[in-house]
Amino acid sequence: MISIIGGGPSGAYLASLLNDEVSLYEEHAIIGRPIQCTGILTHSIKELISVNDDFVVNKIRKIKLISPGNEEYEFGLKHPELIVDRYKFDNHLIDLARENGAEIFTNCKLRDFSVDNKIKLKFDDKEIETDILVGADGPNSIVARRTGLLNGRKYKIGHQYTAKGEFDKEVFTVYFNGVKNYFGWVVPENEKIARIGIVGDEDIPKLFQGFLDKIKVNKKNFVECQSGVIPVFDYNAKCCDRNVYLVGDAAGHVKSTTLGGIVYGMRAAKILASALEAGEDYDRLLRKEIGRELWLHSKAAEFLSKFGEEGWDEFIKLLRKIDLGKFNRDKPFSGLHLFLKPSLIYFLMRQGIKRN
């Protein structure tokens, strides 16, 4: 018997893959609520599930980058990115889990557990024994905390609202700040509604107000708040201990550059499903399949975070001179041709030297 805590994308997708007897416990009454996400999925989601237009609200074909000094660069995407309705997306995955025979329990918050020969789970009104426990319970995972797998994990704070306005439906815009370690975004659902937010380490309310002033959006146009915390990936963190496993945000499976975690959480779920099936070492498989990519994202994010205002202005100006072609966001580090541009290498070397 496998018990999964959390009915978000990682837990639901895992439940749709396992061949064992599976119970999934979600603390909220409704799957997919509250929403704390922008819902951007890169094309690689199609390697995991077949995409159903019911949960796709928009397709993005271009990304615009804006520097602190308002330098702009717009590029096309090799594959359109999907903007999903998280409520419908999460429920679609739960439907797949049910079809696979998993039992889904809502209004069921895991309060505590103990690990001996059997694992004992404590909910408000019942206690259950299970052979395997999976923490797919998001960034504040009780499973990770109680198992000692959190290990000083760091977090970013995402602050986002849906807002009314006039937007270009095909373009998602990213704003870099350069002083505090944050960036902002405007991601359209359609011409009239966009998801507007920032992510950073501290001073978020003040930075968010500054961001709204910059993009000239008034708070009276807000429709719904969708804020939440985002874990920072740590290559050395362990994701299992005895028969307890972590996936998705609970394990910090998030890209440090964009802070997107849905696809990587689901990829980790697929890896866990095959590790359990084949009796293989989950941590080893994770490192092999997604660890290197997530590590590269964390190194790139660390490098970019030191650019400063002038660095970002210069970088965006430089990108304007370089033909990115149709950029593949699923393979950002395989665009080796980019790194053969002498001006880009020179810029990156100077950024590296400046900070040493």
Ligand SMILES: Cc1cc2nc3c(=O)[nH]c(=O)nc-3n(C[C@H](O)[C@H](O)[C@H](O)COP(=O)(O)OP(=O)(O)OC[C@H]3O[C@@H](n4cnc5c(N)ncnc54)[C@H](O)[C@@H]3O)c2cc1C
């Ligand atoms: C503002 C913001 C914007 C984001 N934008 C994007 C984006 O555009 N693209 C992207 O890929 N990622 C984005 N992310 C990250 C993304 O939301 C997460 O990576 C993703 O939701 C992780 O899925 P998960 O299933 O691992 O965890 P979650 O979606 O957090 O699901 C965990 C589930 O566990 C439940 N749970 C928690 N504790 C318990 C308990 N004790 N008992 C029972 N149930 C419990 C929760 O209620 C929740 O339903 C964003 C995050 C934020 C905050």
